[in-house]
Amino acid sequence: MALFHLWRQSLADVFIFGSGAVLIMSQVMGLTKFGFKRQPQFGPLAIATVVLVSATIMFISPRHEAANFLLFLSFLPIGAALLLYVDDPVHPVPTKNDVRGRLVWALWALFFALIELVAYLASKVSGDLSTYPTISVLLDPVLEEPIGRAMFIALWLMAGVYLFGVRRAR
Secondary structure, three states: OHHHHHHHOOHHHHHHHHHHHHHHHHHHOOOOOOOEOOOOOOOHHHHHHHHHHHHHHHHHOOOOOHHHHHHHHHHHHHHHHHHOEOOOOOOOOOOHHHHHHHHHHHHHHHHHHHHHHHHHHHHHHHOOOOOOOOHHHHHHHHHHOHHHHHHHHHHHHHHHHHHHOOOOOO
């Protein structure tokens, strides 16, 4: 994704996706030998507070303003804290369900990434964003409204909480 944004010449997106990819890959490949002894766990109250404060900021501040930028910058240390921990050197062999789940998520992500790439390229070639809309074009009308921004950031953060695995054990 960082290389795609490099091709698009969007340096902010290169930094965001590139630094995230480096952090994640360093953790996955076992290169993270520093940081917390285990992944930090946040309670439901802390998570709910971050989600509600973020949604409130997105609701009351105009789009593309300094408050929005500072809010997104504040997520960087939170994300880094969730990734910078020394992982166990030996992991259990994934179960058949784990492998199947990973495959489904990977295929889902690849499918939607390809759709987004085709839409982006087709809109650039044709010069028509409405015939081949990208996700950002489809979300623009929602994000122009304060309630849309607030709901989007709340859903985005809750999805991140779920994907990071920062949730209560069942």
